[in-house]
Amino acid sequence: MANNPSQLLPSELIDRCIGSKIWVIMKGDKELVGTLRGFDVYVNMVLEDVTEYEITAEGRRITKLDQILLNGNNIAILVPGGSPDPE
Amino acid sequence: MSGTGEKGSATTKTPGDFLKAIRGRPVVVKLNSGVDYRATTKTPGDFLKAIRGRPVVVKLNSGVDYRGILACLDGYMNIAMEQTEEYVNGQLKNKYGDAFIRGNNVLYISTSKRTLADGA
Numbered sequence: 001m002a003n004n005p006s007q008l009l010p011s012e013l014i015d016r017c018i019g020s021k022i023w024v025i026m027k028g029d030k031e032l033v034g035t036l037r038g039f040d041v042y043v044n045m046v047l048e049d050v051t052e053y054e055i056t057a058e059g060r061r062i063t064k065l066d067q068i069l070l071n072g073n074n075i076a077i078l079v080p081g082g083s084p085d086p087e
Numbered sequence: 088m089s090g091t092g093e094k095g096s097a098t099t100k101t102p103g104d105f106l107k108a109i110r111g112r113p114v115v116v117k118l119n120s121g122v123d124y125r126a127t128t129k130t131p132g133d134f135l136k137a138i139r140g141r142p143v144v145v146k147l148n149s150g151v152d153y154r155g156i157l158a159c160l161d162g163y164m165n166i167a168m169e170q171t172e173e174y175v176n177g178q179l180k181n182k183y184g185d186a187f188i189r190g191n192n193v194l195y196i197s198t199s200k201r202t203l204a205d206g207a
Contacts (some may be wrong), residue, residue, distance in 0.1 A: 037098065
């Protein structure tokens with residue numbers, strides 16, 4: 001079952017993203033794009049070279065961060081390959 | 088080996104590795120509320136050892152503050168305090184000789200530089 005290559009567990013998909021860019025969409029108005037370094041069973045994530053986007057009434061507020069541990073509790077969606085937006 | 092700040096694509100770093108690597112380093116902790124905390128890191132365990140017997144402020148999720156001397160606490164953040172003062176909206180409302188606070192109500196425990204009764 002698990003060794004059927006056509007079936008990919010969600011955790012295996014995330015594991016394949018390690019080392020590459022990933023787009024994290026949070027519950028609420030927040031998104032992050034960064035390089036995935038690792039994750040655990042709660043999908044807490046270690047990200048590097050992160051850009052954080054906070055969507056506010058005045059527009060997007062951007063914060064750059066070198067390295068973060070992101071609490072998995074508020075993660076909604078993970079998109080491998082990063083954001084389609086330039087910056 | 089430390090891996091800190093390495094950019095090689097081969098290095099994976101689990102949250103556990105990250106927590107080990109950042110000990111003693113300056114960090115920013117961002118809450119869901121948007122509030123930032125900037126400081127050097129200590130593990131929660133180090134902190135708990137260090138604050139026993141010291142004056143502390145305990146803020147509950149309800150917003151009520153308790154100031155007093157920390158007698159003891161455990162991993163659930165259950166707390167026993169002495170010379171406790173209860174502050175609601177910064178106003179002193181009550182005093183308790185000894186108080187026990189169940190950990191689920193605790194938002195944070197902070198060391199207080201202010202002396203007791205200096206209050207609010």
